[in-house]
Amino acid sequence: MAESEEELKSLLMKVKEESEKVGLKLNIQKTKVLFATDDFFAPAENLLKSDNPRFKEYEYxxxxxxxxGWQTRRKRIPGHDWCVVQLGIQGAIRGFDMDTSYFTGDHAPRVSIQVANFEEQPEIPQREVRTATAATPEEFEAISELKSNDWSCLVPMTELKPGNPASSHNYFPVNSQQRWSHIRLNIFPGKYDGPSPGIRDWTAGNPKEPLDLVTIAYGGACVGFSNTHFGHPNNIIGVGTAKLMADGWETARRLDRPPILENDENGILLVPGCEWAVFRLAHPGVITQIEIDTKYFKCNSPESCKVDGCILTTQEEEDMVRQKWDLQCHKWKPLLLVTKLKPDERHVLDSLTPELQDVITPAKLTITPDGGMSRLRLKGFPSSICLLRPLEKPMMRFSVTAGFRENL
Incomplete structure (x- = not known):
């Protein structure tokens, strides 16, 4: 397997592991199947699931x-089957994992993938999840407006391996930096396992307008955490506002709490433990404003929180991840001192670095003693350090020199 394919496999496996914990599907509330030629045995919407495919031996x-998975009827007419997926957010695609698990005698023998980018979402009639049906003439006519036959090709027609345990994952690296909003999956006549995180053109836009540097829409990601009992931290950097408590990060109740709680002279709880999550920024930058939203968490929000940041080289971050961030890191510097939080409320707080001096790459959110929140926004300005970064390894979001500090 080529080195780039090995890197893609490792990346996608990490994404899948986190997706299983979080239900993360790139803002799956908005990602949807617009069209499928056929859904006789199983609907194309199964392609959007984030968990591993299941097999029920005796269920018919x-x-x-x-x-x-997505399974069409056996083709008995000219042509081939295909579907169109609208991504929840525009983003660069790093690669594909064509997962044929459990399709051992009826997998798609060949596949190709085309892509397109629409700044404004095309108006296609809402499709319902269904089985035992094929696309109607009206649906064919509606999808023809997108001219998907002419879309760019990221994966040419390629053979797939059957869904045996040793061969079910078919990895296809993609080396394009362009953003895409729609995918057309052609099967001749399978299964596709999700697009990549979002990415932003950091040279575009108003340089005086602060951006959310941690949002998953631009490529931010959780790279470490202490507890995910009721929800994963990746949820709180999701797109848009939370729809319910399940869209947030919530930890279990700590068992090391004192039997009777007391406050210090500043009104902060005196407890021995805390929970934390570390986020890699989508782009190194200076944080000027922090938003913490505890919406929906009325009696289970944290009592207080703090935010720290530092700058790490790629190798230093990898070392920290391997050690589960259990290394002494003298580089952490405060962005937000310990601050009391209110339940079910959006908090807008100034960072401690409004003078635009300290660039950071990861940020660490610490909550005390435990609890949940719905969103975290770290707004600020990207540093020019990374606009000239090499692109030969598209999987790397950024690369910086140890000890580097940059003024914008």
Missing amino acids: TEFGKWMD
């Missing part, structure tokens, strides 16, 4: 074997 539907 009235149409045939129950399968946790």
